[in-house]
Amino acid sequence: MANGEEMATIADVARAAGVSRSTVSYALSGKRAVSPDTLSRVRRAVRDLGYTPHAGAQALALARTGVIGLMLPVDHADAAPAVTRYVAPISAAARRLGYDLLLVTDIDGPSALRRVTESGRVDGLVLLDVTQDDPRLPALRAAERPAVLIGLPRDVEGLDVVDLDFRVAAEMVVDHLAALGHRRVTLVTPAREVFARGAGHAWRFRSSCLARARTRGLRLYPHFAAARQADTGHVLDAVLRTHPDATALVLHDDRSVAALPAVLHERAMRVPGDLSVVGLHRGGGDGPPPYTAVDASPLELGGLAVRRLVSRMTAAPDAEPVGVTLLRPHLTDRASTA
């Protein structure tokens, strides 16, 4: 009975339940009181027929789709791993609030954004990996759709943004090391290319580390991580070699975190005996690294982004954006510093 040739419509349900189509609609939406008897007959018919409302018809009548657009930058491979971590949490959060996710890659440029908003395919957008002067932003502002960015652009006028507070993260890390008595610290930032494409987290974390180090009176040696996976270990090794006086190492690069154990092993260095290590953990992978780290939880950030987006989508259309929310990071001590 459930699977005839064609999908059941609300008219089929109405007929089976012996009521009008409007009553079926109200019974299902709960927007009007319905007698208990009617309600149960409708529910039964829905079950028997395997009825599911047609999404297109609903979108047309309600002027809302129940779909969130998730816009990923697809052009730079180095963003891929970081991006991946956000997809599952965002998807889960969206489902929990009753939304589906449309994947929008900017493969055909910022016009992809226009396409999905103007055709009414999505009610709102989450933009991932937003850079300081992100080329998608002009199209986004023009679209006038609710949107939440993950990643802090330079100009946040009229935008909703959530991100980790990398300035505070930097201060926590530097303060933590300073308190332990370290005076010379090596910093491995993301690759030069990541800065070049304007990734705000790279710029903010590095400059805040440098500023805080100055304040705290310690010396910081910043270096770029390798651009290619294959060179990560070599570069890391060379950096360590360059600063034999440094007693601590700060890593703001996933691959370097992963490559560090092998490099240290080869150089017969112990943590934290010979070197204190602090990482920046972006979640995902095989759980946290064995290092004291500032944990940047994509779960938390993605969930927040979706909840904020949904509240914007359901708010009055002329409501003001919430603005910028920078999540306070947590430093988790995993005994890799001394």
Added chain:
Amino acid sequence: MANGEEMATIADVARAAGVSRSTVSYALSGKRAVSPDTLSRVRRAVRDLGYTPHAGAQALALARTGVIGLMLPVDHADAAPAVTRYVAPISAAARRLGYDLLLVTDIDGPSALRRVTESGRVDGLVLLDVTQDDPRLPALRAAERPAVLIGLPRDVEGLDVVDLDFRVAAEMVVDHLAALGHRRVTLVTPAREVFARGAGHAWRFRSSCLARARTRGLRLYPHFAAARQADTGHVLDAVLRTHPDATALVLHDDRSVAALPAVLHERAMRVPGDLSVVGLHRGGGDGPPPYTAVDASPLELGGLAVRRLVSRMTAAPDAEPVGVTLLRPHLTDRASTA
């Protein structure tokens, strides 16, 4: 002019162009001849008003959405990196054919599949990382929607499947090494967990390697890769130590491929002088590894999956599925074998 309060409708375009709504529709779809003069007036009005057809209305009228569902398994973290590689190619292929992608994670079980098909949100589905007894398959068969699987299940009755031919891949690898005179070969397969969850490629590649090795009269030592990223190097090192007599190494595990250079470096082993190496390259990352490899191109596979799906979606609804297509792998010699 482009951005009034509300989106322009086909009626607005008709009014501006001085024609009927049907004429606008036909002018845009090309399904009926339209005079050159009318055509240009319609086009102009479309441009001036920034008109885009409402997707929901179109879905309702046409009984098609222009959306493909991309179903990823979200439950096992180890599938994530492999899966990631497919998303961009599939998205690109879909866009090229005029389709958008709805992300469907089976976070709420196989019912997610029912939800998106029954509500008419998608015209068809691509299922990623299909296992031998994939729990999504019953729901898929019941849904009676066009679908293409990437990954070969045990029972392929009535299904469309594309995958790499791992049997042939195994034979190519073994034959290649046999021809070079190797007699003892170590094989690092994916982690035990990957087999446990029924990943067909792991089972097929290993068993075909073993079978072919027997035929070719060479000895094959199979080992599981580490389950956790952090242990990859250690496990690899231990495996090499276990078989000092092996003159060649076959890697069917991404992480092991990535970790190998460091391990060999530490043991002061040269490729191919001390050890011949053949990998299985799944694409993505930072380009191919420096090893002779069977290249499994997600680009090719994802593109094929989408094209096949689209051809099924546009075929007669009672057309037979194409069936199983196993892509012939290419072995790319990168001089890591001797």
Added chain:
DNA sequence: CTGAAAGCGCTTACAG
């Protein structure tokens, strides 16, 4: 507590 009917924005036979 319920129903008949208009309307959301498209497409497409039907008629000319």
Added chain:
DNA sequence: CTGAAAGCGCTTACAG
């Protein structure tokens, strides 16, 4: 070559 009208499957004032 073009238009008026029905229909896709919903929701929701309006009326009772």
